[in-house]
Amino acid sequence: MSAITVRVPAKVNLQLAVGPLREDGYHDLVNVFHAVSIFDEVTAAEPGDVSAATPPLTVRIEGESAGEVPANDDNLAVRAARALAGRAGRSYRADLLIRKSIPVAGGMAGGSADAAAALVACNELWGLGLPPEDLMEIAADVGSDVPFALFGGTAVGTGRGERLSRLETSGSFHWVFALADGGLSTPRVYGECDRLREEAGTDPGRPVASEPLLAALREGDAVALGRALTNDLQPAALSLRPSLAHTLHAGDELGALGSLVSGSGPTCAFLAASETHAAEIAAGLKNAEGCRAAVTATGPVPGAEVVG
Ligand SMILES: C[C@@](CO)(OP(=O)(O)O)[C@H](O)COP(=O)(O)OP(=O)(O)OC[C@H]1O[C@@H](n2ccc(N)nc2=O)[C@H](O)[C@@H]1O
Numbered sequence: 001m002s003a004i005t006v007r008v009p010a011k012v013n014l015q016l017a018v019g020p021l022r023e024d025g026y027h028d029l030v031n032v033f034h035a036v037s038i039f040d041e042v043t044a045a046e047p048g049d050v051s052a053a054t055p056p057l058t059v060r061i062e063g064e065s066a067g068e069v070p071a072n073d074d075n076l077a078v079r080a081a082r083a084l085a086g087r088a089g090r091s092y093r094a095d096l097l098i099r100k101s102i103p104v105a106g107g108m109a110g111g112s113a114d115a116a117a118a119l120v121a122c123n124e125l126w127g128l129g130l131p132p133e134d135l136m137e138i139a140a141d142v143g144s145d146v147p148f149a150l151f152g153g154t155a156v157g158t159g160r161g162e163r164l165s166r167l168e169t170s171g172s173f174h175w176v177f178a179l180a181d182g183g184l185s186t187p188r189v190y191g192e193c194d195r196l197r198e199e200a201g202t203d204p205g206r207p208v209a210s211e212p213l214l215a216a217l218r219e220g221d222a223v224a225l226g227r228a229l230t231n232d233l234q235p236a237a238l239s240l241r242p243s244l245a246h247t248l249h250a251g252d253e254l255g256a257l258g259s260l261v262s263g264s265g266p267t268c269a270f271l272a273a274s275e276t277h278a279a280e281i282a283a284g285l286k287n288a289e290g291c292r293a294a295v296t297a298t299g300p301v302p303g304a305e306v307v308g
Pocket residue numbers: 013016025026027028029031106107108109110112142143144145146159160161186187190262263264265
């Protein structure tokens with residue numbers, strides 16, 4: 001096989017409970033991940049040019065936001081492929097092509113998704129046959145959110161977010177995502193969260209999973225899920241990007257069952273009662289302050305999978 005294409009979903013965090021800053025610079029989390037139907041595609045191909053001057057791993061990016069993504073060794077897909085080759089103990093070659101639809105630096109883990117897709121694609125292209133457990137381990141070294149992009153569905157992540165347990169859910173949920181102009185840096189948002197807590201003198205304590213949220217997912221109860229959505233990074237994202245408050249308010253006015261900033265933002269997520277309701281909210285959000293575009297999606301969907 002000379003080229004493998006993998007499709008990989010974006011995520012929204014249904015609960016993001018953030019503990020105190022750890023000594024290693026990370027935070028302990030209870031991170032309820034939910035994979036949604038906005039997909040990137042990563043193709044890993046045997047390189048045409050194998051001269052010594054060509055780097056073993058190359059990357060090209062296509063899509064509206066291609067210019068915002070590094071097309072060099074810093075790309076998370078390249079980093080993941082390099083980590084995989086390192087695990088296999090030799091140098092491998094591949095040309096990676098990323099077709100981006102997931103907003104960049106939008107709190108929807110697009111870079112992590114591409115990393116997960118590159119692991120699956122290169123494992124296949126290079127005939128390594130590594131089992132999912134090994135890919136999960138390599139994924140966690142590349143970034144805290146990468147294992148979930150392999151896993152998909154709905155899952156709770158503890159530790160940095162990399163230790164996953166699958167969650168039971170019923171049916172499908174309808175979402176609207178309000179995309180913003182420009183991104184927010186994840187480390188900066190965590191830093192702002194720490195700063196706001198210090199300023200207010202609050203001790204976050206140990207993060208705990210929300211029982212009402214888990215019950216709503218099990219029962220497929222969208223109304224209860226809408227009420228249970230929480231994100232401890234939201235005050236920090238709003239502090240860095242105050243216009244998001246207008247976006248969230250606009251979604252509430254349009255009758256969303258729940259609204260929150262997705263992860264570190266600035267994308268805002270709105271839960272709708274049905275596909276039609278989602279289309280109505282998306283249409284209404286198009287003129288909201290802080291909203292560049294609104295897209296609908298459903299979740300949960302599977303994690304990274306080979307499509308061609
Ligand atoms: C906030 C979340 C929510 O799912 O994602 P995004 O919304 O950005 O996509 C994640 O925690 C982001 O995960 P990911 O983007 O993989 O982070 P990493 O590369 O592992 O870490 C980047 C930086 O984020 C901070 N970080 C990350 C995870 C964590 N549990 N605590 C942290 O403090 C650290 O400053 C770290 O240096």
